[in-house]
Amino acid sequence: xxxxxxxxxxxxxxxxxxxxxxxxxxxxxxxxxxxxxxxxYGVLANLGKRPVNIALQVYLxxxxxxxxxxxxxxxxxxLPIFFGLSIPSFWCAVLVxxxxxxxxxxxxxRGALRSLPRGQREAGLSIGxxxxxxxxxxxxxxxxxxxxxxxxxxxxxxxKTSSLAVLIGVVEVIKAGQQIIERTYESVLxxxxxxxxxxxxCYPLSxxxxxxxxxxxxx
Amino acid sequence: MSxxxxxxxxxxxxxxxxxxxxxxLQVQAGEVVVILGPSGCGKSTxxxxxxxxxxxxxxxxxxxxxxxxxxxxxxxxxRQRVGMVFQSYHLFGHMSVLDNLLLGPLKVQKRERGxxxxxxxxxxxxxxxxxxxxxxxxxxxxxxxxRIAIVRSLCMNPExxxxxxxxxxxxxxxxxxxxxxxxxxxxEGMTLLIVTHEMAFARAVADRIxxxxxxxxxxxxxxxxxxxxxxxxxxQQFLEKFSFVESLPKTLHKELS
Amino acid sequence: MSFDTAFMLSxxxxxxxxxxxxxxxxxxxxxxxxxxxxxxxxxxVFRTPYLWRLVKGYVELARNTPxxxxxxxxxxALPSLGVKxxxxxxxxxxxxxxGGAYLTEVLRAGVEAVPRAQLESGRSIGLSxxxxxxxxxxxxxxxxxxPALFATFVFLLKETTVVxxxxxxxxxxxxxxxxxxxxxxxxxxxxxxLLCVLIFLPLSLLLRYLERxxxxxxxxx
Numbered sequence: 001x002x003x004x005x006x007x008x009x010x011x012x013x014x015x016x017x018x019x020x021x022x023x024x025x026x027x028x029x030x031x032x033x034x035x036x037x038x039x040x041y042g043v044l045a046n047l048g049k050r051p052v053n054i055a056l057q058v059y060l061x062x063x064x065x066x067x068x069x070x071x072x073x074x075x076x077x078x079l080p081i082f083f084g085l086s087i088p089s090f091w092c093a094v095l096v097x098x099x100x101x102x103x104x105x106x107x108x109x110r111g112a113l114r115s116l117p118r119g120q121r122e123a124g125l126s127i128g129x130x131x132x133x134x135x136x137x138x139x140x141x142x143x144x145x146x147x148x149x150x151x152x153x154x155x156x157x158x159x160k161t162s163s164l165a166v167l168i169g170v171v172e173v174i175k176a177g178q179q180i181i182e183r184t185y186e187s188v189l190x191x192x193x194x195x196x197x198x199x200x201x202c203y204p205l206s207x208x209x210x211x212x213x214x215x216x217x218x219x
Numbered sequence: 220m221s222x223x224x225x226x227x228x229x230x231x232x233x234x235x236x237x238x239x240x241x242x243x244l245q246v247q248a249g250e251v252v253v254i255l256g257p258s259g260c261g262k263s264t265x266x267x268x269x270x271x272x273x274x275x276x277x278x279x280x281x282x283x284x285x286x287x288x289x290x291x292x293x294x295x296x297x298r299q300r301v302g303m304v305f306q307s308y309h310l311f312g313h314m315s316v317l318d319n320l321l322l323g324p325l326k327v328q329k330r331e332r333g334x335x336x337x338x339x340x341x342x343x344x345x346x347x348x349x350x351x352x353x354x355x356x357x358x359x360x361x362x363x364x365x366r367i368a369i370v371r372s373l374c375m376n377p378e379x380x381x382x383x384x385x386x387x388x389x390x391x392x393x394x395x396x397x398x399x400x401x402x403x404x405x406x407e408g409m410t411l412l413i414v415t416h417e418m419a420f421a422r423a424v425a426d427r428i429x430x431x432x433x434x435x436x437x438x439x440x441x442x443x444x445x446x447x448x449x450x451x452x453x454x455q456q457f458l459e460k461f462s463f464v465e466s467l468p469k470t471l472h473k474e475l476s
Numbered sequence: 477m478s479f480d481t482a483f484m485l486s487x488x489x490x491x492x493x494x495x496x497x498x499x500x501x502x503x504x505x506x507x508x509x510x511x512x513x514x515x516x517x518x519x520x521v522f523r524t525p526y527l528w529r530l531v532k533g534y535v536e537l538a539r540n541t542p543x544x545x546x547x548x549x550x551x552x553a554l555p556s557l558g559v560k561x562x563x564x565x566x567x568x569x570x571x572x573x574x575g576g577a578y579l580t581e582v583l584r585a586g587v588e589a590v591p592r593a594q595l596e597s598g599r600s601i602g603l604s605x606x607x608x609x610x611x612x613x614x615x616x617x618x619x620x621x622x623p624a625l626f627a628t629f630v631f632l633l634k635e636t637t638v639v640x641x642x643x644x645x646x647x648x649x650x651x652x653x654x655x656x657x658x659x660x661x662x663x664x665x666x667x668x669x670l671l672c673v674l675i676f677l678p679l680s681l682l683l684r685y686l687e688r689x690x691x692x693x694x695x696x697x
Contacts, residue, residue: 065677123309127323163542187553202540
């Protein structure tokens with residue numbers, strides 16, 4: 001215990017870095033699937049097909065009603081029992097973050113698409129664009145400004161929520177920190193470092209989201 | 220000779236309400252048909268059906284002899300042959316003027332960029348907007364945007380153009396610049412279907428006036444006959460509301476030249 | 477795969493108690509968060525010298541770090557500084573820390589959404605700043621921020637599941653406990669899912685309704 005906090009941090013850095021890499025991997029994969037799924041959700045929700053809308057509504061409400069941590073346990077314990085599927089807890093976390101994120105990003109995309117003037121759709125159709133071309137060249141690019149700030153904000157939520165993965169046994173940054181605490185009892189220092197780690201990842205994103213929102217508010 | 224466009228016993232409903240009732244209308248190639256009628260009479264819906272933006276319920280609609288209401292109709296093909304211009308222009312706000320014009324030719328028709336761009340620039344020059352090639356729609360006036368929207372449709376090399384109240388959203392001083400472009404197309408012999416409230420323009424440009432009310436076609440006549448001796452009482456009433464037309468120059472042609 | 481219904485029924489009293497704990501933690505945290513938020517929002521709105529920077533810093537820190545680590549810090553790290561706190565206490569402190577920050581933002585945004593012309597016309601008839609706040613700003617701000625306030629309440633209530641990590645016997649902790657003790661995994665997961673749907677789904681639907689109502693209300697009235 002004679003060693004200073006700084007020395008301790010230096011010694012533990014590789015272990016924390018390895019954990020951080022896991023945390024960032026879960027977050028990045030979750031964000032990737034949330035974005036791809038969210039755009040798909042948003043486009044599907046805009047087709048105006050009743051059965052599709054009902055299915056999306058059920059999907060959304062399930063992820064809004066059941067907390068993410070509960071979903072983590074449902075998938076972690078449930079998949080092996082109900083489907084005989086045993087997937088590593090890392091991928092359980094990615095799966096849940098991706099599905100939950102997709103419903104939230106999807107609502108953002110849906111709202112942004114709906115805010116576009118109806119005529120944009122008709123003008124695109126009238127020059128013979130296909131459905132994919134219509135969304136790819138005309139509608140989504142115009143919805144981009146409106147959906148980017150809230151989506152970046154959701155990314156910070158996904159990153160913060162990725163911390164819950166430790167509770168289903170993923171050896172990520174918190175677990176790495178706890179292992180160091182078991183050796184050194186430096187809990188204030190380590191948990192302080194963990195808070196700072198997430199802060200330095202999330203704060204720039206939230207700040208960027210705010211700046212973009214203000215800049216694009218009137219366009 | 221069979222007509223280029225042929226509506227027959229054509230019906231369309233919005234929910235319970237019938238908005239088009241037993242429409243019979245033939246348009247020959249090269250003909251300029253102006254559709255007149257009070258607001259809500261179904262004239263815009265008629266154009267939109269021809270572009271596949273609305274679906275009909277029954278009857279027949281042929282383009283060049285081919286039935287469009289049959290299941291398997293490729294509307295993307297039809298829309299390349301039938302261009303449409305809207306009241307509020309609907310240019311794509313995130314694209315420059317040139318990109319607006321090239322989207323269809325490059326992505327839908329898969330044409331070569333050099334050739335498509337040359338055509339787009341020639342058409343821009345024709346409507347007097349070549350210098351606006353690289354600006355964005357929001358930097359343009361309404362009249363300029365509408366002329367670009369017309370060029371956007373023309374770049375697809377359509378056989379027919381549909382104009383749906385294209386001057387209704389414009390400030391009065393910009394109406395003329397848009398109508399001139401349409402009149403130029405009419406002179407070239409393009410097939411045009413025009414919905415408008417500009418009576419003087421209708422009279423000057425039309426080969427035939429179609430008068431609609433409450434989803435029905437009440438009469439079809441050459442413009443001089445329609446404006447001087449309307450057949451139906453409804454058309455007479457309609458024209459009386461626009462009686463100030465009398466005080467306008469006899470033809471728009473004179474005013475413009 | 478058979479479903480042990482008798483076992484499920486036998487756990488009912490424990491789960492009823494767990495629901496009580498969930499609501500207790502959630503509602504208490506919402507209440508204390510609101511107290512923190514009102515004070516902070518007032519500091520932000522009036523730009524109290526120095527203090528408002530402190531509040532800004534707190535809001536950013538609380539909003540950009542995970543609840544779980546905040547919770548671990550309070551529960552595991554503070555004792556080594558000589559502050560011993562129960563799981564329940566840590567849960568309330570942490571959720572207030574986080575919830576207070578979120579609600580501060582909601583209230584501040586609500587006040588800023590009141591049109592400036594309202595303040596000017598209030599001053600023009602001679603209202604003091606305090607009267608302005610009480611009679612003009614707060615009534616409008618509270619309506620404007622109602623959907624976001626309610627959304628944050630629901631969010632906080634759902635976040636109570638996280639405090640299961642420090643052994644607060646709410647619904648998730650109780651579920652995990654039974655799974656560990658009796659291996660009745662799927663019965664317990666079914667109960668947990670059912671409870672979530674029963675507690676949170678109506679709130680979520682009510683929230684949607686409220687958002688839609690107030691959105692239209694703004695334009696209609």
